[in-house]
Amino acid sequence: MISKKDTTEKLWAGRFRVPLDPEVERFSSSLPIDRRLYRYDIRGSIAHSQTLAKAGLLTLRESSRMVKGLKQIEREIDAGAFVFTNEDEDIHMAIERRLTSLVGKVGGKLHTGRSRNDQVAVDVRMYVKDRVNDLIRGVIRFQQALVNCAGHHRDVVMPGYTHLQRAQPVLFAHHLLAYVEMLERDKQRLRDALKRIDVMPLGSGALAGPNFPLDRKYTAHILGFRAVTENSLDAVSDRDFILETLGILSILMTHLSRLSEELILWSSKEFQFVELDDAVCTGSSMMPQKKNPDVPELVRGKTGRVYGHLIGLLTVMKGLPLSYNRDLQEDKVPLFDAVETVSACVNLYPKLFQSITVNREVLAAAVQDEWLFATDLADYLVTRGVPFREAHHIVGRMVRFCSDHHRKFTDFTLKELQTFASQFDKGAIEVLTVEGSLKRKSAIGGTARKRVEKRLAVLEKALQREAN
Numbered sequence: 001m002i003s004k005k006d007t008t009e010k011l012w013a014g015r016f017r018v019p020l021d022p023e024v025e026r027f028s029s030s031l032p033i034d035r036r037l038y039r040y041d042i043r044g045s046i047a048h049s050q051t052l053a054k055a056g057l058l059t060l061r062e063s064s065r066m067v068k069g070l071k072q073i074e075r076e077i078d079a080g081a082f083v084f085t086n087e088d089e090d091i092h093m094a095i096e097r098r099l100t101s102l103v104g105k106v107g108g109k110l111h112t113g114r115s116r117n118d119q120v121a122v123d124v125r126m127y128v129k130d131r132v133n134d135l136i137r138g139v140i141r142f143q144q145a146l147v148n149c150a151g152h153h154r155d156v157v158m159p160g161y162t163h164l165q166r167a168q169p170v171l172f173a174h175h176l177l178a179y180v181e182m183l184e185r186d187k188q189r190l191r192d193a194l195k196r197i198d199v200m201p202l203g204s205g206a207l208a209g210p211n212f213p214l215d216r217k218y219t220a221h222i223l224g225f226r227a228v229t230e231n232s233l234d235a236v237s238d239r240d241f242i243l244e245t246l247g248i249l250s251i252l253m254t255h256l257s258r259l260s261e262e263l264i265l266w267s268s269k270e271f272q273f274v275e276l277d278d279a280v281c282t283g284s285s286m287m288p289q290k291k292n293p294d295v296p297e298l299v300r301g302k303t304g305r306v307y308g309h310l311i312g313l314l315t316v317m318k319g320l321p322l323s324y325n326r327d328l329q330e331d332k333v334p335l336f337d338a339v340e341t342v343s344a345c346v347n348l349y350p351k352l353f354q355s356i357t358v359n360r361e362v363l364a365a366a367v368q369d370e371w372l373f374a375t376d377l378a379d380y381l382v383t384r385g386v387p388f389r390e391a392h393h394i395v396g397r398m399v400r401f402c403s404d405h406h407r408k409f410t411d412f413t414l415k416e417l418q419t420f421a422s423q424f425d426k427g428a429i430e431v432l433t434v435e436g437s438l439k440r441k442s443a444i445g446g447t448a449r450k451r452v453e454k455r456l457a458v459l460e461k462a463l464q465r466e467a468n
């Protein structure tokens with residue numbers, strides 16, 4: 001608990017004649033938002049006190065007293081026993097104030113050579129590092145759920161679309177694996193960003209570097225950073241690593257949103273390709289028959305929120321002179337909310353795919369649509385020596401003829417076929433099967449069963465390895 005004396009004076013009050021206006025105090029406080037950084041703040045302070053000791057600015061006794069105090073504060077906050085006060089501007093001040101009340105005057109030495117500017121930068125980098133690693137694990141689990149679903153429905157064929165018009169038959173698994181590839185790139189981007197996130201800014205002071213020869217590599221080593229920042233002005237005002245993370249999360253949400261859109265369409269009466277489990281849908285308060293795909297709709301909706309955070313922070317950053325400006329405090333709401341929103345979506349989505357019902361009969365009926373084979377027919381003519389452009393035109397005329405006369409490709413006699421192109425022979429109609437159509441798409445990346453099976457196996461193995 002905090003004593004009365006702890007809460008009266010600001011840590012920076014020396015040069016001020018009057019106390020801070022309470023309304024300004026409330027306006028400028030970031031404590032309700034940044035208190036979730038407390039573990040990182042304490043870790044950073046422990047590392048800083050050890051660095052001070054190494055530089056001879058604290059005795060070992062002083063530093064270990066501080067470390068003990070800081071660990072106690074962590075336990076107090078963990079247990080909900082820590083009392084925050086209105087006067088605590090942010091988590092950094094709250095912890096430092098409490099430390100001094102616990103360990104006495106020596107607590108006042110902790111901030112030697114440090115500013116809240118480099119302190120908050122290191123806290124946020126540690127937070128982002130952890131959350132990005134969590135997200136990578138979440139993406140892997142999501143990919144595994146998609147790969148499993150693809151594997152369970154490996155026999156299912158569906159119409160592939162362009163312009164939301166039926167185009168060519170594809171394997172349902174191929175369609176799901178398209179999203180696995182998107183998530184693969186998201187994961188790569190997150191891993192790549194870690195290189196730039198994982199750089200240690202503490203020891204930059206307020207802006208110019210500390211007045212003491214602090215061993216910053218030692219601090220980085222204690223905190224598990226791979227490198228230290230090279231310019232103190234940049235270090236305290238750089239939020240690229242947040243912008244980059246928000247950019248990556250925005251692209252990731254684009255993928256989730258597109259998938260959501262497909263699930264919403266597919267589960268409609270018009271498509272009926274899939275049914276989402278009752279446990280993940282909700283009903284209507286008025287219309288008793290309704291079963292609504294709320295989860296995909298919310299994911300699609302939350303995508304807008306994440307984009308907003310990216311644009312919001314870009315806008316905060318765009319006119320800032322070097323180095324630290326209080327505007328930078330506005331980085332936290334977008335960062336925390338984006339990370340929490342995206343994590344919730346990524347972590348929930350596997351559940352939808354574990355319990356999804358794929359309506360095999362509807363999909364099987366949908367690929368009976370002969371026009372899905374129009375390209376195959378044109379390509380057949382190509383094998384008989386017709387230039388593709390010409391073949392495309394010939395089959396186009398056949399499609400128009402079928403549409404005008406309610407005919408089907410498969411009804412044509414050989415004679416009739418030859419009225420469209422003399423190159424047609426007996427084999428032409430035999431190519432118009434789902435299996436034949438799939439089989440021919442055997443180039444790398446195509447929807448041939450063999451190809452998809454191979455990719456499924458590669459992904460299964462790779463994800464298994466990554467998950468361990």
Ligand code: ARG
Nearest residue numbers: 030090116117120326328329
């Ligand atoms: N709460 C501040 C932030 O989040 C900490 C740094 C404040 N520094 C300062 N000089 N006022 O950015």
